[in-house]
Amino acid sequence: MMNYSSRPPEEPAVHAQDLTVVRGSRPVLRGLGFTVPRGRITGLLGPSGCGKSTLMRAVVGTQAKVTGTLDVLGRPAGHPSLRTRIGYVTQAPSVYGDLTVRQNLDYFAAILDPGKAGADRRHDVERVLADVDLTGHADSLAGTLSGGQRSRVSLAVALLGTPELLVLDEPTVGLDPVLRRDLWQLFHSLAEDRGATLLVSSHVMDEAERCHRLLLMRAGEVLAEGAPEALRTRTGADTVETAFLRLVDEAAAAARTEESTR
Numbered sequence: 001m002m003n004y005s006s007r008p009p010e011e012p013a014v015h016a017q018d019l020t021v022v023r024g025s026r027p028v029l030r031g032l033g034f035t036v037p038r039g040r041i042t043g044l045l046g047p048s049g050c051g052k053s054t055l056m057r058a059v060v061g062t063q064a065k066v067t068g069t070l071d072v073l074g075r076p077a078g079h080p081s082l083r084t085r086i087g088y089v090t091q092a093p094s095v096y097g098d099l100t101v102r103q104n105l106d107y108f109a110a111i112l113d114p115g116k117a118g119a120d121r122r123h124d125v126e127r128v129l130a131d132v133d134l135t136g137h138a139d140s141l142a143g144t145l146s147g148g149q150r151s152r153v154s155l156a157v158a159l160l161g162t163p164e165l166l167v168l169d170e171p172t173v174g175l176d177p178v179l180r181r182d183l184w185q186l187f188h189s190l191a192e193d194r195g196a197t198l199l200v201s202s203h204v205m206d207e208a209e210r211c212h213r214l215l216l217m218r219a220g221e222v223l224a225e226g227a228p229e230a231l232r233t234r235t236g237a238d239t240v241e242t243a244f245l246r247l248v249d250e251a252a253a254a255a256r257t258e259e260s261t262r
């Protein structure tokens, strides 16, 4: 299988220090420090509005008013050389409804690498169709697909360039359990067989166990990072959801102590 990453695995794919993002007039990410290891699936988990999409936008270089350090694949986030090395799938599927699935992929493949020979491009399109299990729908108009199928077309677009880093914003939202399981299997095969790094956001805590590593976020801050098992052990919890709630309580208690000693 194709290997997506040629870098040593010990260098993190993403390294953030004192990362702050202001949206409107308000800081929505405040002094974050974290790493995303290469070749692993890192889950970005936290409640709605805690800043997951903002953090992902900062990583892919589309977010304004970012300060602090944010290095991605060894370059500052947003560096032009990163464009072809990162695949980004937003929450809103970005495909043309009046083109078939294959036409969408042909179109994006041509934009991504205009110089590529037609046969190689067709090979790429067939590969990503198989990856997201849409070969049987290749000639359907994208506009006639279900929401979950359209999301998978967006994911296929992101896979066209064999990116080293895939940033997926809530990719399993609204999918039935079978499709969710299949997508997680694909994520694992991308990481384990091809060496890709995945940063996947979710506000569903039961997806946490499917990740190698977690960044737990709340209100613009990273509460904790580590493997699901380590976070459960550290907090004496049975599930990541309970671990998260204990970490929230711990953070609130620490804030009260700090307040009372001022």
Ligand SMILES: Nc1ncnc2c1ncn2[C@@H]1O[C@H](COP(=O)(O)OP(=O)(O)OP(=O)(O)O)[C@@H](O)[C@H]1O
Binding pocket: 023, 024, 028, 046, 047, 048, 049, 050, 051, 052, 053, 054, 055, 203
């Ligand atoms: N365009 C904007 N202008 C100002 N504030 C914004 C804007 N977009 C988002 N925000 C604020 O930034 C904060 C973080 O939003 P963000 O979309 O990153 O959260 P999220 O964790 O991804 O939420 P969800 O899970 O609902 O997608 C929220 O408080 C939100 O209100």
